[in-house]
Amino acid sequence: MTTPFILRDVVGEDAATSLRVSDYAAHILSWTPASQHTSALWTPNTMAFGEGVALRGGIPVILPWFASGYSVPRRENLSYAPKHGLGRVNFWEYDAQSSHSHLRYTYAGSHEDFGTFHADYEILPSSDELTARLTLHNDNDHPVTFEMALHTYFRVGDVRSIEVYGLQGASYIDAAHGWAEYVQDSTTLTFPEETDRIYLSTADTSILDPVLSRRIHIHPDGTTNTVIWNPGEAGDSFPDMAPGDWRHFVCIEASACKDGAVSIPAGGNHSIAQTIRVADLTPEHSAL
Numbered sequence: 001m002t003t004p005f006i007l008r009d010v011v012g013e014d015a016a017t018s019l020r021v022s023d024y025a026a027h028i029l030s031w032t033p034a035s036q037h038t039s040a041l042w043t044p045n046t047m048a049f050g051e052g053v054a055l056r057g058g059i060p061v062i063l064p065w066f067a068s069g070y071s072v073p074r075r076e077n078l079s080y081a082p083k084h085g086l087g088r089v090n091f092w093e094y095d096a097q098s099s100h101s102h103l104r105y106t107y108a109g110s111h112e113d114f115g116t117f118h119a120d121y122e123i124l125p126s127s128d129e130l131t132a133r134l135t136l137h138n139d140n141d142h143p144v145t146f147e148m149a150l151h152t153y154f155r156v157g158d159v160r161s162i163e164v165y166g167l168q169g170a171s172y173i174d175a176a177h178g179w180a181e182y183v184q185d186s187t188t189l190t191f192p193e194e195t196d197r198i199y200l201s202t203a204d205t206s207i208l209d210p211v212l213s214r215r216i217h218i219h220p221d222g223t224t225n226t227v228i229w230n231p232g233e234a235g236d237s238f239p240d241m242a243p244g245d246w247r248h249f250v251c252i253e254a255s256a257c258k259d260g261a262v263s264i265p266a267g268g269n270h271s272i273a274q275t276i277r278v279a280d281l282t283p284e285h286s287a288l
């Protein structure tokens, strides 16, 4: 028997806030706060649900490895599959005690290199803020190094017109340019081409979006780095996106990946979280 692909539509007490979550992958697909007409998150117009299929858009939950995995002692990328780990391609268990303002999921996994582990995922929507908190538990009798991330796809009017604030002075590893290390001198990050960077930063960031006339504020917690990604025109060749879709999102990911992977002691746990707020752009809001 195959497991049904359940989508949960949650409307806030204010009747104006809405959230959609898939039990498959505990994947938040949309969140529209009371002040907005469109979701703060981007998903493709058409999504194919299938066991083992990684959903694009929304907030993919990444564990126990990021991308194809990484060896901290050897400082090199590995070749685990599926890309971005097991949590993104499995059903999670929905806690029936969840409420419209506090949804809970759990997932238990195992892997020859990570042993046994389990994760709790809490989703806390309010009328003006969304917090997603992922806690990973090491169920082994020895410490294990894990990667984890909330790989959020933010909806933007046109990625080529946005500015991302909060990263000035931060060093980053540029995966789109040979994994070289740089320091961001400028106040803002813009997206004239493919961008794929791991910032060694745990600072708040914000997206200034002149097309949708709003600012999205992003607060990470428990992270060791921040991944920022948009494929640029290469996105036109992605099979699960329509031509031009890449213009309408930017990923700003609350992460603990690569050299920022976390060593969790036997029986211990580690949490990362991301809190999102959206505000309309007004003259008063135009400065950070």
Ligand SMILES: O=P(O)(O)OC[C@H]1O[C@H](O)[C@H](O)[C@@H](O)[C@@H]1O
Binding pocket: 054, 056, 057, 060, 067, 083, 084, 175, 196, 197, 227, 228, 229, 251, 253
């Ligand atoms: O296509 P996805 O599985 O959503 O991942 C897309 C992207 O995720 C991360 O941010 C990586 O840094 C990118 O290298 C990767 O291509």
